[in-house]
Amino acid sequence: MHRVCVPVTAGIPRGCVFVLLVAIIANAVSLGTLAFVQIAVYVNGREARVPYGARVAQALAAAGADLPAGDLIDADGAVLEVGGGNRAWVALNGARCELTDRIGPGDRIEVIPGTPIIESIVVETAETAQPFEIIGSGPFVKVRSPGAPGKVTVKRGLITGKVFESAESHEPSAMVVARFQYAVARKLVVLSFDDGPHPVYTPQILEVLRDEGVHAAFFVTGAQVAAYPGILKRIYAEGHEIGNHTYSHTLMESAPECDVLSEIQDTSELVERLIGSATRWLRPVGGALSAAYVHAAESTGHTLVLWNIDTQDWRAARDLGRSDEISMRVADAPPANGSVILMHDGGGFRGATVKALKAIIPALREQGYQFCTLSELWHFLGLDGRLTEAL
Numbered sequence: 001m002h003r004v005c006v007p008v009t010a011g012i013p014r015g016c017v018f019v020l021l022v023a024i025i026a027n028a029v030s031l032g033t034l035a036f037v038q039i040a041v042y043v044n045g046r047e048a049r050v051p052y053g054a055r056v057a058q059a060l061a062a063a064g065a066d067l068p069a070g071d072l073i074d075a076d077g078a079v080l081e082v083g084g085g086n087r088a089w090v091a092l093n094g095a096r097c098e099l100t101d102r103i104g105p106g107d108r109i110e111v112i113p114g115t116p117i118i119e120s121i122v123v124e125t126a127e128t129a130q131p132f133e134i135i136g137s138g139p140f141v142k143v144r145s146p147g148a149p150g151k152v153t154v155k156r157g158l159i160t161g162k163v164f165e166s167a168e169s170h171e172p173s174a175m176v177v178a179r180f181q182y183a184v185a186r187k188l189v190v191l192s193f194d195d196g197p198h199p200v201y202t203p204q205i206l207e208v209l210r211d212e213g214v215h216a217a218f219f220v221t222g223a224q225v226a227a228y229p230g231i232l233k234r235i236y237a238e239g240h241e242i243g244n245h246t247y248s249h250t251l252m253e254s255a256p257e258c259d260v261l262s263e264i265q266d267t268s269e270l271v272e273r274l275i276g277s278a279t280r281w282l283r284p285v286g287g288a289l290s291a292a293y294v295h296a297a298e299s300t301g302h303t304l305v306l307w308n309i310d311t312q313d314w315r316a317a318r319d320l321g322r323s324d325e326i327s328m329r330v331a332d333a334p335p336a337n338g339s340v341i342l343m344h345d346g347g348g349f350r351g352a353t354v355k356a357l358k359a360i361i362p363a364l365r366e367q368g369y370q371f372c373t374l375s376e377l378w379h380f381l382g383l384d385g386r387l388t389e390a391l
């Protein structure tokens with residue numbers, strides 16, 4: 001009977017032992033058990049030594065080579081974010097590779113740094129400010145020549161918004177407006193009061209007007225209306241006109257149209273909430289107009305009203321004696337028919353205005369003038385489009 005169990009080495013041919021050894025070594029290499037064997041590779045042209053079977057990442061670490069990403073650059077060339085650009089990549093023997101690829105003796109590894117990313121460019125066409133010219137000194141305003149705003153092509157960075165190039169593609173032409181007075185046959189004048197409602201002086205002025213049976217126009221600011229809504233309602237209830245004098249009483253000759261619009265609309269909406277009727281007449285603060293202002297008035301359906309007689313009552317700060325000067329400015333020179341007289345019921349001490357008013361009304365009446373509101377003046381003038389006008 002044959003023995004089936006023999007010692008391991010006994011009876012194995014020499015050739016088989018050799019084959020077995022090769023297999024064991026091959027297996028050890030594949031398992032990395034020969035990692036103690038160092039090999040030379042080249043990282044960016046310089047030799048680095050890594051264990052046999054190492055990967056690309058190990059070679060980079062051994063060589064102290066990093067992977068620099070590009071930067072994010074703004075449209076003007078400034079660095080927005082270090083490393084915010086394209087990532088670096090690695091070539092192994094001239095071909096793109098992964099950091100996990102295995103390397104062998106003599107392999108050449110090259111780091112290709114990331115390239116920068118430059119922010120995208122937005123091209124926009126914007127309007128430039130339009131020159132503005134005003135002629136005459138009457139209370140009403142008519143556009144003689146609308147002109148046109150300029151156009152400019154602007155290149156700006158998408159992220160930063162930085163403008164780095166702008167070129168005018170269309171030159172602006174001036175808007176020309178005339179301040180004129182309507183030639184009305186009757187001896188009519190309009191009294192107008194700005195900057196209220198005021199808790200002290202507006203009621204006093206209302207009393208004078210009621211005693212005299214005169215109706216006037218009150219150009220109110222939204223801020224004052226918000227503070228004294230009851231006085232606004234009283235002005236309206238007593239038959240006077242409510243005009244719009246912006247919300248915050250800010251000079252707006254350089255303001256963009258959107259800012260002018262919100263000043264007008266905020267006031268108009270507030271007035272409408274209180275009396276049920278939006279404003280129709282608009283008086284710019286300080287009489288300061290611009291092309292944007294005229295556009296804003298037109299687009300909100302307002303008629304611009306300035307004045308042709310300025311009482312300069314605001315100069316009479318805390319000086320009742322100056323009420324005579326105020327009334328003299330009005331009553332001494334006969335006003336043209338259809339004049340609009342500027343006074344103030346708010347914005348400061350107006351005691352002199354109240355006192356002057358008591359003199360102005362009878363003085364003008366004596367000269368044959370009648371007082372009316374702006375709407376009444378419009379009524380007597382007939383249709384807006386067929387008015388004769390005099391600068």
Ligand SMILES: [Zn+2]
Binds near residue numbers: 194195245249285286
């Ligand atoms: Zn004012």
